[in-house]
Amino acid sequence: MEESGFGAVMPTGNRSVSRALDILELLAGSERPLGLAEVAKRLDLPKTSALSLLRALLSRSFAALDEEGRYTLGLRSFEVGSVYLQRMTPVRAVETELRVLTVELLVTSHFAILQGNDVVYLAKHDPPQGVVRLASSLGARLPAISTAVGLAQLAHTGLPPEARTARLLEQVEQVRLTGYATDDGGTVHGIQCVAAPVFDAGGCCGAIGISHLQGGQETAVVASAVCNAAQRASAVLGGARVLPDTAT
Missing domain, CATH: 1.10.10.10 (Winged helix-like DNA-binding domain superfamily/Winged helix DNA-binding domain)
Structure with missing residues (x-):
């Protein structure tokens, strides 16, 4: 023994x-x-x-x-x-990561996928006494271009033709550079969302995000935690780890 x-x-x-x-x-x-x-x-x-x-x-x-x-x-x-x-679905893969983010940051965490030009929220985890719960109701559908979880995915799947404005093209390029997307009050006033893409063997399959009060926490700290969670979920799903493209 x-x-x-x-x-x-x-x-x-x-x-x-x-x-x-x-x-x-x-x-x-x-x-x-x-x-x-x-x-x-x-x-x-x-x-x-x-x-x-x-x-x-x-x-x-x-x-x-x-x-x-x-x-x-x-x-x-x-x-x-x-x-x-085959048995590990994206929702299963992110469940633990959402709980970890909520416990570490005391925020609402969520997972959403692209469906057409919208994002649909499939999983979420709220802190015991959290107040930021509006943007990620399960089953909620929001325009992808107005959300952090949407932009995080569009940076890797491509903007729809009708959305290829100079501003949005600049936003998705920034996402590719940094590895994460932000939504500063665009969905709910006073709420910042930070999101990072999740990948399986076929490519980008969703995004993990968190919602918190603007000015409540440093974006760099929150983004680092979200990116790490997304990378761990991607590894579970057999997806390639996508790092920020600092060469462009």
Whole structure:
């Protein structure tokens, strides 16, 4: 028996499971197949132990051998990952992040998707005694170009032709530069909204946003928290992490 990092006692046999997962993560992070010696060296394992674990992974198709006898991820790893992505919807992926934002910032947090030229709010989380609850009622539909969650998405999906004014083109360009959008009282007077896009494997699939009183909190602090939440949700959904484009 041995102690885990949380002080609990776990069976020694779990070490083999942990090491097998280490191997899968190593293979997943490598751009090329790896030989037995390299796997053992990178994970600081005896070759005999690494070989035993790799054979177990091969037998269940979680690992595969190439023509040169090197190891890579197997078909079963892809199948398990695909099932996960199929079952993980954007709303499920953002639920935890919304709760975290609300607890950390004491604000209303929400998630919305584009539908035509509007955004529809599909999830929200309110603070216990929050007062900012107007802009993100579940099921509410608002013009995308007038909301932070709308602009955060339009920056990556494109403005509709009729909305390509100089002002809006400048706004979405700013979103691409900073990674987030703001709505300073445009939806509800006295309320600022800050939002960042969420991505799945197919591209932008929504936006996480928060609503707070104007002047109540520094925009940079709020934006950092919102962007981090959106990036974590994107990672769960298998989307690429999109960083601000500081080169343009």
